[in-house]
Amino acid sequence: MGIDWTPDADLSRLSTFRIGGRAEWLATVHTEKALRTLLSRVAAEDLRFDLVGLGSNVLFPDRGLDGLVVRLEGEFKRIRYSGSIVEVGAAVALPKLARRTAQRGLSGLEPLCGFPSTVGGAVVMNAGCYGVEIKDVLLGCRVLGRDGTPADLAVEDLAAGYRTTNLQGSGRVVVSARFRLQEGDSAVALARIEEINEKRWASLPLGQPNVGSIFKNPPGDHAGRLIDECGLKGREAGRAQISPKHGNVIVNTGGAGSSDVLELMLAAYHAVERRFGVRLEPEIILAGELRREWDESLRCQTPSPIHVTN
Numbered sequence: 001m002g003i004d005w006t007p008d009a010d011l012s013r014l015s016t017f018r019i020g021g022r023a024e025w026l027a028t029v030h031t032e033k034a035l036r037t038l039l040s041r042v043a044a045e046d047l048r049f050d051l052v053g054l055g056s057n058v059l060f061p062d063r064g065l066d067g068l069v070v071r072l073e074g075e076f077k078r079i080r081y082s083g084s085i086v087e088v089g090a091a092v093a094l095p096k097l098a099r100r101t102a103q104r105g106l107s108g109l110e111p112l113c114g115f116p117s118t119v120g121g122a123v124v125m126n127a128g129c130y131g132v133e134i135k136d137v138l139l140g141c142r143v144l145g146r147d148g149t150p151a152d153l154a155v156e157d158l159a160a161g162y163r164t165t166n167l168q169g170s171g172r173v174v175v176s177a178r179f180r181l182q183e184g185d186s187a188v189a190l191a192r193i194e195e196i197n198e199k200r201w202a203s204l205p206l207g208q209p210n211v212g213s214i215f216k217n218p219p220g221d222h223a224g225r226l227i228d229e230c231g232l233k234g235r236e237a238g239r240a241q242i243s244p245k246h247g248n249v250i251v252n253t254g255g256a257g258s259s260d261v262l263e264l265m266l267a268a269y270h271a272v273e274r275r276f277g278v279r280l281e282p283e284i285i286l287a288g289e290l291r292r293e294w295d296e297s298l299r300c301q302t303p304s305p306i307h308v309t310n
């Protein structure tokens with residue numbers, strides 16, 4: 001009850017990259033009660049599970065994932081208003097939330113309207129855009145621990161930094177988040193959303209599956225600029241390509257695999273390290289075995305004599 005089970009689910013449909021093999025099971029969970037029961041079973045049986053939001057920051061492996069992939073729906077899509085405080089389910093789409101709150105004259109989420117994300121994914125990633133990070137408007141979130149035990153966390157508990165929180169890789173599931181917004185003018189907030197969307201679509205590759213920025217920006221610089229200066233825009237591996245429009249975005253030109261993306265990531269990493277002495281750090285989540293593969297590929301290469309820490 002409260003969970004729809006799909007065996008042998010196609011992971012490529014769960015990521016905006018449109019890349020990935022099969023998941024042993026996809027569990028689409030509709031209620032917190034069902035999620036608690038599921039997590040306690042998963043913990044008791046020591047099963048493997050991955051959480052997915054809109055899959056806009058994740059690379060799934062071609063060979064797929066064992067165990068469960070969990071996606072939230074149903075009651076995780078609720079929005080509740082109490083003055084300028086908004087309590088939002090983790091599965092609510094952030095652009096939709098930004099628009100809804102702007103329509104009510106509540107301001108604060110507009111800069112975060114221009115990329116695909118669930119509220120849960122954005123909290124876990126501390127997503128940000130145009131100088132605003134989600135932690136700046138977040139009061140706190142409700143999580144379920146690995147065994148399903150609930151906890152209410154304040155934003156200060158999340159150790160949120162640039163594209164990071166201590167929720168990443170912790171096995172905890174964000175079920176809802178509370179935001180404090182500012183009372184303002186609805187027309188102004190909606191106009192800002194239009195302006196931001198126009199800017200975004202001008203700078204990102206439209207219509208080609210991607211997951212936004214591949215690497216974090218090193219302090220004081222832009223990963224895209226460094227990759228561009230290495231002459232890598234347009235470089236291809238299989239059916240993946242470093243976007244000719246943005247050096248820090250890899251696009252799936254049709255039928256790309258995770259190995260194609262890793263090959264381009266390694267090419268960019270090594271070129272930037274050789275030329276600038278900067279070691280880029282992936283921003284995207286490398287799911288399953290991909291993170292180990294990435295770390296091992298770096299260990300196997302001859303290290304550069306220069307190391308600039310981020």
Ligand SMILES: Cc1cc2nc3c(=O)[nH]c(=O)nc-3n(C[C@H](O)[C@H](O)[C@H](O)COP(=O)(O)OP(=O)(O)OC[C@H]3O[C@@H](n4cnc5c(N)ncnc54)[C@H](O)[C@@H]3O)c2cc1C
Nearest residue numbers: 051053054055056057115117118120121122127128174212
């Ligand atoms: C075109 C484009 C533009 C982008 N621009 C930006 C940008 O400007 N700024 C930015 O920060 N990002 C950007 N991104 C990246 C991405 O949109 C964000 O990281 C986003 O917040 C990810 O949300 P998601 O729901 O898709 O999470 P997913 O990609 O599904 O998951 C990301 C991580 O969060 C975990 N997770 C997801 N939901 C939960 C939950 N409820 N509880 C626990 N863990 C969870 C997953 O397990 C995974 O580890 C862009 C992506 C694209 C495709």
